[in-house]
Amino acid sequence: MNSYVRAANKPVPDAHPDRLRALGLLRGLAPRSSDHCRLLELGCGEGIQLLALGLALPESSFVGIDLDAQAIARGKELADELGVKNVTLQARDVRDLAASEGPFDYVIGHGLYSWVGDDVRTTLLDACRSLLAEQGLGFLSFNTLPGGYHRQMARELLQLNVGDVAAPLERIARARAVATDFTRALSDKDPPQSALRNELLHVLRASDSLIALEYLGPESTAFSLRDFDARLSRHGLRYLADAATFDLSPAAPRWLAERLGPGAAPIDEQQHLDYLTLRRFRQAVFCRADASPTGVAFERAGELAVFASVAPVTKPSAGAMKFRTLAGLELEVTNETLKLALSELGGRWPCGVRLAELARLVSMRTSTEVAPPELARLLFVNGLGRSVFASAESPRCTREPGAKPLATPLARLQARLGEPVTNQHHVHVDVEPAFNRHLLSLLDGTLDRAGLSSRMGDAIEQGTVAIAGVDPSARAQLRQQIAREMDACLAKLARFGLIVA
Ligand SMILES: C[S@@+](CC[C@H](N)C(=O)[O-])C[C@H]1O[C@@H](n2cnc3c(N)ncnc32)[C@H](O)[C@@H]1O
Numbered sequence: 001m002n003s004y005v006r007a008a009n010k011p012v013p014d015a016h017p018d019r020l021r022a023l024g025l026l027r028g029l030a031p032r033s034s035d036h037c038r039l040l041e042l043g044c045g046e047g048i049q050l051l052a053l054g055l056a057l058p059e060s061s062f063v064g065i066d067l068d069a070q071a072i073a074r075g076k077e078l079a080d081e082l083g084v085k086n087v088t089l090q091a092r093d094v095r096d097l098a099a100s101e102g103p104f105d106y107v108i109g110h111g112l113y114s115w116v117g118d119d120v121r122t123t124l125l126d127a128c129r130s131l132l133a134e135q136g137l138g139f140l141s142f143n144t145l146p147g148g149y150h151r152q153m154a155r156e157l158l159q160l161n162v163g164d165v166a167a168p169l170e171r172i173a174r175a176r177a178v179a180t181d182f183t184r185a186l187s188d189k190d191p192p193q194s195a196l197r198n199e200l201l202h203v204l205r206a207s208d209s210l211i212a213l214e215y216l217g218p219e220s221t222a223f224s225l226r227d228f229d230a231r232l233s234r235h236g237l238r239y240l241a242d243a244a245t246f247d248l249s250p251a252a253p254r255w256l257a258e259r260l261g262p263g264a265a266p267i268d269e270q271q272h273l274d275y276l277t278l279r280r281f282r283q284a285v286f287c288r289a290d291a292s293p294t295g296v297a298f299e300r301a302g303e304l305a306v307f308a309s310v311a312p313v314t315k316p317s318a319g320a321m322k323f324r325t326l327a328g329l330e331l332e333v334t335n336e337t338l339k340l341a342l343s344e345l346g347g348r349w350p351c352g353v354r355l356a357e358l359a360r361l362v363s364m365r366t367s368t369e370v371a372p373p374e375l376a377r378l379l380f381v382n383g384l385g386r387s388v389f390a391s392a393e394s395p396r397c398t399r400e401p402g403a404k405p406l407a408t409p410l411a412r413l414q415a416r417l418g419e420p421v422t423n424q425h426h427v428h429v430d431v432e433p434a435f436n437r438h439l440l441s442l443l444d445g446t447l448d449r450a451g452l453s454s455r456m457g458d459a460i461e462q463g464t465v466a467i468a469g470v471d472p473s474a475r476a477q478l479r480q481q482i483a484r485e486m487d488a489c490l491a492k493l494a495r496f497g498l499i500v501a
Helices: 019-025 048-056 068-080 118-131 148-161 168-185 190-203 207-215 225-234 252-261 266-277 298-303 336-348 355-365 373-382 409-417 434-441 449-461 472-495
Strands: 038-042 061-066 087-091 104-109 132-143 238-242 281-288 306-307 320-322 330-333 387-390
Touching: 019 104, 019 132, 019 238, 019 281, 019 298, 019 387, 038 048, 038 118, 038 330, 048 061, 048 068, 048 087, 048 409, 061 068, 068 409, 104 118, 118 132, 118 225, 132 148, 132 238, 148 168, 148 190, 148 207, 148 298, 168 190, 168 207, 225 266, 225 281, 225 449, 238 373, 298 355, 298 373, 306 336, 306 355, 320 336, 330 336, 336 355, 355 373, 355 387, 373 387, 409 434, 434 449, 434 472, 449 472
Parallel strands: 038 061, 038 104, 061 087, 104 132
Antiparallel strands: 132 281, 238 281, 306 387, 320 330
């Protein structure tokens, strides 16, 4: 069996420098603009995040380091194929980083902190402190307690059953088999049993790379937010926010806020909420301790770009209006300003709009003036923070593909290789069926719709692109249908944030 399990190599949308910068700007910091920045990724795997950034931000420079020489070699091949010159990938240990290699405006590490030994963790935080620019921002994801206690049960059970197996894929297969047997036997009615059962259901839904890392790997340690915060402080760093959400709601229910008292530190409130939600994962954004961030300054929100992948489920009406996000999250909104703002954002997705401009548009449609900070509060202090997000800049994408549609070289290459495709929000999209994937691979800005239809027709006729349920002898007749449906196919790719012009 193959002895190598590739890491997920997914880009991390929340670690995009524009997203991090938005969080920093809102807290009174002045992180450098992404279009002229230096960014370091620790444990970058194949460096997909960096390649996407390198292509989009040619004046910036990106460095990725990873112990895994095979992953770095593959990343370099991709970089060569894409002609990316501003990304440097190095096979080395984070413990060998020297302060003289900085400063970096952004230092990010995803899938690293919880999954290495304590000595690496310590050097990671030292490196972040010594390499971050004065107004720089760091990002580290980690497994969190108390949710991590549940994961630990599953980890111990699976490790008990794969102990004598060496081949990675066989270990994963055995872990899945154990998880299957135990989920059948454990009751979902008995609360303690259902805790382990749910965790094993996570295992059954997980990819090979996640099982190898999280459940079968040598290290997986969860930390409470308070502990992580204290570690940052010991290393001259300061916790700012979680990157996964722009939800700035005073999220504690009233009884908890009363219990904690008026002067409670935000970190304590967050820690208690982690117990209420049995939180298992965090993406911490931090800065240097001497950078002096402020509390959230909504006055600065007007300059941010905002996005929401919402589509209305119900017609605009005086009562509650429902929206659904691309990820399937349903939102019920009664506030009139919010209804207008979400309708506007949904109509623009995957593009966004500056919040100041959104406030102007909403004000035009209501009889009252809505100031940007007020709109920011409505959007981000209403539990909508998972569905609406802000970024310092808009990614380059369009809802309306031009006469000769263009996708990024990375997306085209990934489509050709049959891999998940990185969209302009740095989300991995599974572009299926094969027809759409092949079409995406052709979008190099040289073909108009007639040319694209002709090339797709050829590919189908030659059998390069298989269409399920279509008899090979009927392939030629598909040409007219392809031409008719080309606009709809391009619109779909555009809605997924895959078309840039
Ligand atoms: C879970 S993978 C994450 C890869 C990538 N960030 C992603 O999200 O797909 C963790 C990566 O950290 C790397 N790593 C672990 N310890 C390291 C160290 N001491 N120095 C450099 N890289 C390390 C591993 O080789 C692995 O590629």
